[in-house]
Amino acid sequence: MKVAERGNPARREWLSRQGLRLDAKPYLSGSFATHRLLEQLPVEKVPLKEVTAGHAGGLYNGPQFRRVYLNDPEHSVPFVGSKDMLVADFSALPRLRKADAETRQLSYLRLEPGMTLISCSGFNAGRRSYARPDMAGYWSSQDVIKVVPDTQRIGAGYLHAFLASRFGEALVRGTVYGSAVKHIEPHHIEDLPVPRFGDAVEKEIDELVQEAAELRAEFQADLDAATRDLFRTAGIEDLLDLRWHAEGRDLGFAQSGISATSLRALNFQPRAREILKRLSSVEHVTLGEVCAGGRLRTGKRFRRVEASPEYGVRLIGQRQSFWIRPEGRWISADQAPDDILQQDETVLVAAHGTLGENEVYGRSVMVTGSWLEHAFSQDFVRVVSGDSAFPGAYLFAFFRSEAAFRVLRSMSVGGKQQEYHTTLLREIPVPVLTEADRDRITATVRSAYKKRDEADRKEDCALAKLEEAVTSEA
Structure with missing residues (x-):
C-alpha cells in the first residue's frame, strides 16, 4: 500500500x-x-x-x-x-x-x-x-x-x-x-x-x-516489403490481397479422408484449405522439416518469482510483445526454465487466446537485437529454424502475413482458450525460393530490425x- x-x-x-x-x-x-x-x-x-x-x-x-x-x-x-x-x-x-x-x-x-x-x-x-x-x-x-x-x-x-x-x-x-x-x-x-x-x-x-519516428516508419515499410517480396517471388501474390471475409462463411461443407488427427470442423474450413492448397502448389518444405534440429513448441509453464531489475529479467507476455516498448514485470531468471530467453531470430507466435479478429492469437514477432535481453512467457510457440538455409528472418517474413495468420487460426484446438494442433502446425508449407531470393528477403527483415533498435x-x-x-x- x-x-x-x-x-x-x-x-x-x-x-x-x-x-x-x-x-x-x-x-x-x-x-x-x-x-x-x-x-x-x-x-x-x-x-x-x-x-x-x-x-x-x-x-x-x-x-x-x-x-x-x-x-x-x-x-x-x-x-x-x-x-x-x-x-x-x-x-x-x-x-x-x-x-x-x-x-x-x-x-x-x-x-x-x-x-x-x-x-x-x-x-x-x-x-x-x-x-x-x-x-x-x-x-x-x-x-x-x-x-x-x-x-x-x-x-x-x-x-x-x-x-x-x-x-x-x-x-x-x-x-x-x-x-x-x-x-x-x-x-x-x-x-x-x-x-x-x-x-x-x-x-x-x-x-x-x-x-x-522516421526509422520506425522505415521498419514498418521494410517488413511489408519483405513479405510482399516473398509471396510475389514465390508466384502466390494473390495471397497478399486476401479478402478473407469477402469469401463468405464456411457453412455446409463436406470433408473426406478424415483421420484420428482431428475431427474439428474448424481444422478443415474451406477458406483456410484454399490457402494451404496455394502454398503447397509452389516448391515448399514443411515447417516441421525446417525446425527439425531447432525448436517448434510452446514454452514450459513456470512459477514467476519476482526480482528487482538489477537482478532479474523483464518478462514479456503476448500482448506486450507487439508493443514498441514492453512494460512487463521483472522475474528471476534463475527460478525459471531456460526457454524464457530466446536465440537470435526466434519467431514467436502468440499461441493462446480466442478467435476475435483483433486478438493477437495467431500473430507473430521476431526476437533479435536488444529484445534478446527480455524473457518471454510460455504463451508463444518458439519457432527456431534448424536449417541455415531458412533463417528466422526469412521465416518471419512468411509468418507475419495474413495468409499465415489465417492458416494458424484454422489449426486451433481447445475450448474457450485456443491453441494450435501440433501435428497440423508441423505440416504448414513454407515457400522455398532460390538461395539468392531467400538471402535478399532475410537481409530486408534484418535491416528493418536494426532500424527499430536504432530508433529506440x-x-x-x-x-x-x-x-x-x-x-x-x-
Whole structure:
C-alpha cells in the first residue's frame, strides 16, 4: 500500500488545485512532487494548452460513435485505438469505414505526423505514443487524446519527449480518475507545465525524436516489403490481397479422408484449405522439416518469482510483445526454465487466446537485437529454424502475413482458450525460393530490425537529454 511521505504530506491547497478530488491517486502518484520540481526550475514554463493548436485548441479526443469495420482498403481507413497506438507493426490494424470517418462528426479524428497520442480510457489510460510519418491518414478512436503541437512555438518531437519522460508520465497519470474504468479528459491536462530550455537543447531533442519516428516508419515499410517480396517471388501474390471475409462463411461443407488427427470442423474450413492448397502448389518444405534440429513448441509453464531489475529479467507476455516498448514485470531468471530467453531470430507466435479478429492469437514477432535481453512467457510457440538455409528472418517474413495468420487460426484446438494442433502446425508449407531470393528477403527483415533498435536508441538519447536538462537546472 502506498503512503504519503512524512516530509511531504498532502496539503489543503493541493485539493483546490485538483478540483477538490478526494481520491489518493494524484497525491501519491508523484504528480505533485513533479509539479513542485518544475515550479522550482529557473526556466520558463508554459501551460500545455499554450503550445498546442488546431481543433479544440489542439487537445481533444472525440465522440462515442458506432464503428463499422471493413476490409477493402479502397473503402476503409486504418483505425487506431488506445491499445493499437502502442504497437510497433501496424499491418494488422482494424479498418474503419471511410464514409463514416470522413464525415463532419469524425473527420477531425484523422491523425497527422507529430501528434502525441495519450490513451484516455481503460486499463492503458495515461500511456503515450508518437504519430510517426506513416500514420498520416490513420483515424483514432475517442479513447485517444490528440495533442497537436503548435510547431511555430514548440517542436513536435520535443513536446512528445517531455510528455513521454518520467516527468510527463507523473503529470499525466496524476490526472487519471475512475475505479473500474480509468479516464482522462483533455481539460485535465491542458495546464500541465511544459519547461522551455532554449532553442539549442529543444532542437537537439526534437530532431532525435523525429529521427526515431522516421526509422520506425522505415521498419514498418521494410517488413511489408519483405513479405510482399516473398509471396510475389514465390508466384502466390494473390495471397497478399486476401479478402478473407469477402469469401463468405464456411457453412455446409463436406470433408473426406478424415483421420484420428482431428475431427474439428474448424481444422478443415474451406477458406483456410484454399490457402494451404496455394502454398503447397509452389516448391515448399514443411515447417516441421525446417525446425527439425531447432525448436517448434510452446514454452514450459513456470512459477514467476519476482526480482528487482538489477537482478532479474523483464518478462514479456503476448500482448506486450507487439508493443514498441514492453512494460512487463521483472522475474528471476534463475527460478525459471531456460526457454524464457530466446536465440537470435526466434519467431514467436502468440499461441493462446480466442478467435476475435483483433486478438493477437495467431500473430507473430521476431526476437533479435536488444529484445534478446527480455524473457518471454510460455504463451508463444518458439519457432527456431534448424536449417541455415531458412533463417528466422526469412521465416518471419512468411509468418507475419495474413495468409499465415489465417492458416494458424484454422489449426486451433481447445475450448474457450485456443491453441494450435501440433501435428497440423508441423505440416504448414513454407515457400522455398532460390538461395539468392531467400538471402535478399532475410537481409530486408534484418535491416528493418536494426532500424527499430536504432530508433529506440535515439528515443532513449532524447529522454536522457531532457532528464539532464531538468536535473541540471533543479
